[in-house]
Amino acid sequence: MLKDLKIVLFMGILSSISILMLSLGNTVYIEASKKAFHKLYEQIMDNYGLDYTKETLLEEFHKNFKEEKVGSSIYYVSKSVNVNSVVFKAEGPGLWSMLELLLTVDSERTSLTRLEVLSQAETPGLGARMSEPEFLEQFNNQLIRPQLNIVKRASKKNEVDSITGATMTSNAIGRIINIAIEEMDQDIGGGKQ
């Protein structure tokens, strides 16, 4: 009886210490994660050529962009430059890692203004080349209706070239973009189809 009590007491204390440490760590982690949003706001402001200072970042951002939250997705709709264009994050599995993309869709909601890569860890020299300007430039003012196709040799207006030797990563990017656009249409309404 006493032995069992000792076991319960020991496990209780050990677990409590563990929970305490993890809670403290988590609090610090959440504070640090808030900074990540600031970085994103800065990137979007820079893309649109809008001015801000370190102190006025939040104020200026919310002045120029309307934040629409649908479920777990956050859409930033522009109120001043290219009104009605929308910027949002799209995420999905690549071949070896999660791909985090930043999509900027134009005011008509028919083309991608630009595509940016926030993070990826694909095969260096192959899939990882998705972050190179050569690949990403294709997405400047790129038609995405009825859907975007990433193919071996782009010929139609809604097609872009895939990365040679990185079929799976290229397919993943196409998949992520198309699903994200579909969700955008459902969440905040698309433009003409």
Next chain:
Amino acid sequence: MSLGKRKEIITAGLWDNNPIFRMALGLCSTLAVTNLLKNTLIMAGSVFITLILNSIIISALRNIIPEKVRMISYMIITSTLVIMIDMGLKILLPEVSKQLGPYVALIITNCIIMGRAEAFAVNNGVFHSFLDAVSVGLGYSLSLIVLGVTREFLGFGTIMGIAITKDLFEPFKLLTIPPGAFFMLGILILVANTITKKRGGKV
């Protein structure tokens, strides 16, 4: 304990008890993160810190931990340590953390950590457990570094991201992905075993 015993503990983890080349433990993280030397160093560092703290704590508590909940206690201690390190990495080095992906969290499942706790820390004093952890940790780190340097050099032609032999030879792209690591590891184990045999040891 005598100086000789201390020396024995320190050298054991480097070769005879080398977790990767001799005991084939902790291979999962080995194969996944050694394609770039930078990632390798961070991973090795994380395992090293976890191993040392884990062994010290368990050794310090070895007379208090009830027999029946030994394994569970190890798990709570190891898990807490690894989660804190993972969070720390996410905050301080977010880029590297994304490249390492789930493998830092998987250190919890790394056999080396619990292996040394059960095989050594729970039966020995704090200082000697510390030495054992340092030794095995160094053995693990060195093995990882050898693998990392080889893979990055032959697979990309760079070391720590700095191009060394840019046009000298066509890099072996196969080594940049996990299956390539598997082959490389096999070759290194072959080399390690050959050296051991030549010295007259047991393979």
